[in-house]
Amino acid sequence: MSSPMSSPVAPSASSEDGIPVSPPPVAPRRWLRILVACAGVAALLLVGMAAGLLIAQSRPSPDAAAPAPDSVDVGFSQDMTAHHRQAVRMAGIVRDSTTDLAIKQIAFDIETNQLEQIGRMQGWLNLWGRDPLPVNGYMAWMGSAAALHGHSTSPGGALAAMPGMATDAELTRLQQATGRDQDVLFLQLMLRHHQGGLVMIRYAAEHAEIGVVRNLAAQMSVAQTNEVDLLTSMLAQRGAAPLPAPS
Secondary structure: OOOOOOOOOOOOEEOOOOOEEOOOOOOHHHHHHHHHHHHHHHHHHHHHHHHHHHHHHOOOOOOOOOOOOOOHHHHHHHHHHHHHHHHHHHHHHHHHHOOOHHHHHHHHHHHHHHHHHHHHHHHHHHHHOOOOOOOOOEOHHHHHHHHHHOOEOOHHHOEOOOOOOOOHHHHHHHHHOOHHHHHHHHHHHHHHHHHHHHHHHHHHHHHOOOHHHHHHHHHHHHHHHHHHHHHHHHHHHOOOOOOOOOO
16 A cells, blocks of 8 residues: 555556556757757858858949949959950960079969959959950040050040050060070060059059959059069069160
């Protein structure tokens, strides 16, 4: 007979044949794993949202009005694409043929960096629905500042050539030269090329309307100013003088 002080015991469930059946045990570890998995998914979603915001901030908004064809943003992207393409061409010529490791390294750096920048500028122009390259001359987007570097021979105040660009004859000489002669000519042509490009780069860094365009121009300005110093030093180390700077 049970003691009157005994605690009541909940009846156990029974199977059909009368054998007691215990209730299923609680599985706290399973719930813990579920909570951890949910937290991980939430964290991944937050990371994805943050990455999306960073990507969106690195390019002009497709919903924003495209800059005008004669704007600084469009003109700079078009002209600097053409300017960079020549630098990439010169760097590629020397990178494949020089035995001077310092020359090979700077040629590789210029080629790699400027190809990446061309890709960004071409992406913007495509997003804006603008021509990938200038159509009627160069630097009209700089207004009166362009006149300081040459005489207009094209409609709309554009220049027939950008400052610092190598001529076809100079490119042929670079292609045909060998050894130290090619190394020195490359340094001379690239130094002058950078000096001419900085005129446009610095103007765009100050006057472009779109933030990412100004930012890219500012980054180019720092990089090419440093490379101008390095190219000048490399020429001096090889007993050679720079070409006259673009006027």
